[in-house]
Amino acid sequence: MGFLALLLVVLAAWLIWTGRLQRMTATDGIMLGLAIVGAIMAARGQPVIGGAPLAGAAIYALRRMSASRRARPAAAPSPTDNSALREARALLGLDEHADADAIRAAHRRLIAKTHPDAGGTQALAEKINQARDILLRHATERSGSHS
Template identity: 55%
Template structure:
C-alpha cells in the first residue's frame, strides 16, 4: 500500500506540474484528494478506513469515463438555438458585429487567439471561451434548412 500511496502522490505532482490540474473540476479534485487520503491511511495500516476512499474515487473516475447514452426521443429532433444573450456575449468576446459572416468571425478568432493562446502565455480557459464563441457564432451564421 505504501507504493500505491507514492504512486498517487506522484500522479498528483505530475498533474500540478503539467497544468492538467487547472482543468479539473471541483468534483475531480475532491475525488483525487479522497484517493490520496485513502492511500495514505491505507499505507499507515488502516486498510478498512482507506479502502472505501480509494474504491470510491476509483469508481468516480471510471464512471466519468463511461460513455453516456442519450435518451432517444420519438419524433422530429428539435433544433437547439443558442440563447440570445450567449450570442451577444460571444460577439463581444470576439469583437464582431451582428452582421459579421463566417469569414469575419474566423478572422477575428485568429487575431484574438494568437495573443491569448496557452503557448503564448495565455490561459487555457480563455482560449476555450474564445473557441466556443467562434463555434457558436459560426453555427448561428450557418444557413438554416
C-alpha cells in the same frame, strides 16, 4: 501500500504540471484528496478503512471518464451547408470573399473579447471556434477547386 500513496501524490503532481487538470472541478479535487488519504491510511495498516475512500474515488473516476466519453462535442456542420456558412460569416463579420488570413484575424479579434477568461461564455467561444473551422474548411475547398 506506502508506494501506492507516493504513486498517487506523483500522479497528482504530474497532472497539475502537464496541465491536464485545467478542467478539474472541486469534486475532482475532493476525490483526488480522498484517494490520497485512503492510500495513506491503507499504507499505515488500516486497509479496510483506507480502502473505502480509495474505492469511492475509483468509482467516481470511472463514472467521470465514461460520462466524458459519451459527451463528446458534435462535429462542425458540413461547410457545404449554405445556412451554416452564412451564419459563420455573420458571426465573424466577414463577407464571402474572405481568405484564410482574414478568417483567422477576425477569429482572433472576436475570441479575445468573448473568451471565458475575458468574461465571455464557453458556449459562445465554442460557437466562434466552430464558425472559424467552417469558414477555413470552406476556404480550403474553394481554393482547392480553383487550382
